[in-house]
Amino acid sequence: MTRPRDPFASTLIHRLPAGLKLGVLAVAGTGVLYLDDWRLIALAMVVTLALYRFAGLSMRQAYLQLKPMQWILALLFVAQGFMLSWGMAAAIVLRVAALVLLAMLVTLTTRTDALIAAVERALGPLRRFGVNPAKVGLAFSLALRFIPVIGAQAQEIRDAQRARGLGANPIALALPLVLRTLRMASDVADAIEARSPYDDDELPPRFVEKAKSTQSRTTCKDNKAPLETSST
Amino acid sequence: MTTIEVRDVHQQFETFEALKGIDLTLNEKRIGIVGSNGSGKSTFARLLNGLLVPTRGEVLVDGLDTAKNGKAVRRKVGFVFQNPDNQIVFPIVEEDVAFGLKGLKLPAAQRDALVEEVLDRYGLGAFRYHPSHALSGGQKQLLALAGVLVTRPDCIVFDEPTTLLDLRNARKVSRVISELEETVIIVTHDLKLLENFERVIVFDQGKVIADDEPSRALSHYVERMQ
Numbered sequence: 151m152t153r154p155r156d157p158f159a160s161t162l163i164h165r166l167p168a169g170l171k172l173g174v175l176a177v178a179g180t181g182v183l184y185l186d187d188w189r190l191i192a193l194a195m196v197v198t199l200a201l202y203r204f205a206g207l208s209m210r211q212a213y214l215q216l217k218p219m220q221w222i223l224a225l226l227f228v229a230q231g232f233m234l235s236w237g238m239a240a241a242i243v244l245r246v247a248a249l250v251l252l253a254m255l256v257t258l259t260t261r262t263d264a265l266i267a268a269v270e271r272a273l274g275p276l277r278r279f280g281v282n283p284a285k286v287g288l289a290f291s292l293a294l295r296f297i298p299v300i301g302a303q304a305q306e307i308r309d310a311q312r313a314r315g316l317g318a319n320p321i322a323l324a325l326p327l328v329l330r331t332l333r334m335a336s337d338v339a340d341a342i343e344a345r346s347p348y349d350d351d352e353l354p355p356r357f358v359e360k361a362k363s364t365q366s367r368t369t370c371k372d373n374k375a376p377l378e379t380s381s382t
Numbered sequence: 383m384t385t386i387e388v389r390d391v392h393q394q395f396e397t398f399e400a401l402k403g404i405d406l407t408l409n410e411k412r413i414g415i416v417g418s419n420g421s422g423k424s425t426f427a428r429l430l431n432g433l434l435v436p437t438r439g440e441v442l443v444d445g446l447d448t449a450k451n452g453k454a455v456r457r458k459v460g461f462v463f464q465n466p467d468n469q470i471v472f473p474i475v476e477e478d479v480a481f482g483l484k485g486l487k488l489p490a491a492q493r494d495a496l497v498e499e500v501l502d503r504y505g506l507g508a509f510r511y512h513p514s515h516a517l518s519g520g521q522k523q524l525l526a527l528a529g530v531l532v533t534r535p536d537c538i539v540f541d542e543p544t545t546l547l548d549l550r551n552a553r554k555v556s557r558v559i560s561e562l563e564e565t566v567i568i569v570t571h572d573l574k575l576l577e578n579f580e581r582v583i584v585f586d587q588g589k590v591i592a593d594d595e596p597s598r599a600l601s602h603y604v605e606r607m608q
Contacts, residue, residue, distance in 0.1 A: 152512050154508055154509075154511055156511060157511050158511070190515070190603045198445070214414045214552075217549065228491070247459075253452070253482065256523075261477065262472055262473050262474060262477050263472070263480065288471075291472055291473070291477075292471060293470055294473045295470070295471055295515070296516070297516060298513075298515040299467055302515075303592055305427055333466075337463065337465065337468035338468050338469075338471065340428075340433050340463075341463055341468055341469040341471065343433060343456075343467075344431060344433055344456060344458075344460070344461040344463075344470060344530075345452055345471070345481060345482050345530065345533070346453075346480075346481075346482070346484070346485060347456040347457040347482070347533050347535075348453075348457070348483070348485030348486045348533070349453060349485045353486060353487065353488060353492075354457070360539070378559060
């Protein structure tokens with residue numbers, strides 16, 4: 151069976167340590183905030199887009215990172231344009247877009263477990279103040295994992311409301327979404343509990359015994375066939 | 383083989399008593415649990431690996447009290463939830479499977495080998511680097527199962543594993559479950575899933591109303607539902 155290629159090892163940017171990428175993101179992000187000249191901010195944007203290409207990502211993929219916030223950026227541009235100047239508005243919007251693109255580049259090119267390990271290492275010194283780095287790391291992972299799930303739930307609720315003739319009402323959407331998310335959070339907490347049976351343990355003998363029995367077992371060929379990929 | 387002893391278990395949720403004095407010893411390889419909605423079967427399932435502890439009575443897994451030895455019990459008894467979306471906690475398939483091994487002192491290469499073995503076993507090897515949210519319902523249920531199996535439990539409790547799946551994926555998941563070497567306890571409404579099981583327990587209003595070999599227990603259940 152051909153092994154799938156590890157996408158997190160495909161380019162130099164992918165292979166850089168997660169801690170280094172987060173550090174560079176923090177420094178570059180702060181730097182972009184201090185830039186006033188719109189031409190320099192535009193240059194930062196060009197460099198960011200060049201990094202996308204360097205990481206083997208297309209301009210469409212870069213656009214997709216900004217798409218969910220395009221209306222916010224448009225509103226920001228118009229508001230700042232009227233309140234300040236159109237040049238300043240362009241600089242502010244470019245700055246926000248460059249920061250978002252840089253942050254997304256890090257998440258697109260880094261394994262989540264590597265990001266979490268880096269966050270946990272960085273928070274290590276805060277243990278003495280009662281911070282649990284493992285819990286912060288897990289919260290970070292859950293946020294990344296459940297953004298699309300909550301997005302899909304919002305879409306489901308919107309569709310159901312549309313089917314029943316309800317127009318776009320933010321409160322009618324928010325209430326069931328919050329209730330569903332809270333119920334889901336309770337289930338997810340149970341699942342984390344159920345799936346975390348080890349706590350800094352040595353490898354138990356059952357792993358060695360079961361590995362032997364697995365090697366001697368014939369794997370069912372049917373199981374290798376991918377399932378129907380109809381989305382649910 | 384794992385033996386689970388359930389002794390005079392009551393489960394109270396505020397004013398509602400979900401289980402009313404359950405006494406059972408579970409030591410068969412294949413056990414089905416059926417009952418109408420609200421009969422207490424899912425509550426019962428959650429007691430078996432310590433996700434819930436009984437308000438009265440005790441549950442012992444190979445002699446370990448679930449109220450006092452939660453982690454040790456969960457090493458022996460894995461749990462697969464009805465909705466895999468709530469069980470998958472990492473955004474990438476292989477990262478999610480590796481989550482169960484996080485608390486083990488394990489070299490990265492060995493951890494990767496364990497993850498790869500279990501992914502290949504369930505036909506998910508090709509999806510190793512895929513976003514978990516982009517999998518189909520059936521694939522998500524298999525991923526949820528893989529995430530449990532990688533921790534090497536002796537027994538797996540399934541809470542309605544096929545309820546959210548279409549027919550094709552439900553059949554696939556059923557086949558995978560039937561091929562498991564581990565002890566299997568399934569809560570289900572899908573009575574076909576219980577063909578070839580050794581024992582079926584029927585719940586109704588928080589009590590066991592039948593506990594027998596499948597054909598007798600299921601005919602009692604079907605009769606009761608009419």
